[in-house]
Amino acid sequence: MCAMARPRKPLLSRDRIVETAGRLVDEEGLDALSTRRLAAELGVSGPSLYNHFRTKDEILDAVADAVSAKIDLSMFDPDDPRDWRTALHDWALSYRAALADHPHLVPLLARGPGRRPAGLKVADAVFGAMVRAGWPPAQATHIGALMRYFVTGSALGSFARGFVDDESAYDPADYPHLGQAHRLAEHREKVDEGAFTTGLRALLDGLGAQYEKHEKHVHVSGGTEA
Template sequence: MCRMARPRKPLLSRDRIVEAASALVDSEGLDAVSTRRLAAELGVSGPSLYNHFRNKDEILDAVADAVSAQVDLSMFDEPDTRDWRAALHDWAVSYRAALTEHPHIVPVLAQGPGRRPAGLRVADAVFGAMVRAGWPPAQATYIGALMRYFITGSALGSFARGFVDDETAYDPADYPHLGQAHLLAERRQKVDEGAFETGLRALVDGLSLQYELLSPGGTVRPAPKRS
């Protein structure tokens, strides 16, 4: 019986293209991605990519959506038994973790979900959870936007990495309060994660105060003035 020979290389697919593009973005950044480079990485001819994607932007969209698919949404599955504050906090931590694993794709994600399925599922889950918790739809939209600004902004860069590991760079005569700034670089993860957690808790606490001021009509009453 004659058997068909197996292809020497796996057949080209959307998943293979996205995987190769994601590896390029992670290692070299967005500018490294081109259809020619991807074709070379995959060992195929350039035009074969167009059987799966129309252009580079569609490929990057798919890479971004693959990252969105890594975000945990399970905390929104049981809205009746999970406080919206805890769910929002835990989702934000998961979202940032996914972005910090793939920081070069963050500028694409920051543009919004567009038509990306996983990105839209994220937006739908957050908005739906806030509305179910009692937030008016307009406020739920603001919360979703606020959280995206905060999370993507935190993943776009590192505050700690912005300082050099050289104590002579921060002369006390010029910068009297930066005597320990040269230590930030080596403590980058702790500083950046601590800053994110501090900001996240401040946001959730602030939203909690607004939530307490919600009127029966679904608007936020002004906070009482302090004497």
């Protein structure tokens, strides 16, 4: 009697679990993910998931980290010619694009990297690049936090979608300056992209002014600032 041949690929793997869990969250939101639902989608028994992950939270962490891994960090490489301001600009665009592709995961990513390896690599790359550029370590930490607040905040929701497309909702007697507010949702992408670009430019302009003051201070004092 011949033994049944083993499948060439295992029925289950960490990558397959993460990919399927990510698809569920993308399509239906965080609340749609449960170990029972995930096991059903994978065509396996629930307990088999625990051979790869101890809890649902560990699965979610892995899904979130897979998104962080998509963020471009090449601009923070020591050999990259971009200055710190251009690097932050280009990174912010990549960061926001990664979040825009997975909006349901933004609340989870906004909490910070925790123990997630890819998320920690992002934080490490930003901090290291800012310190190399001459920012004091404390300020480099503040910049990393500021950028996370700004990018994740912009990805958490749409300003334009916060307004309905019903002109009657904005009676000029009550809202004299919202006569065109009903058109915002129609131009959502343009409005939200414009707001992000404007905010990023203003943020970097402000950091640039702080950087110049710091550089002058270091030059005059002949030392460094903690």
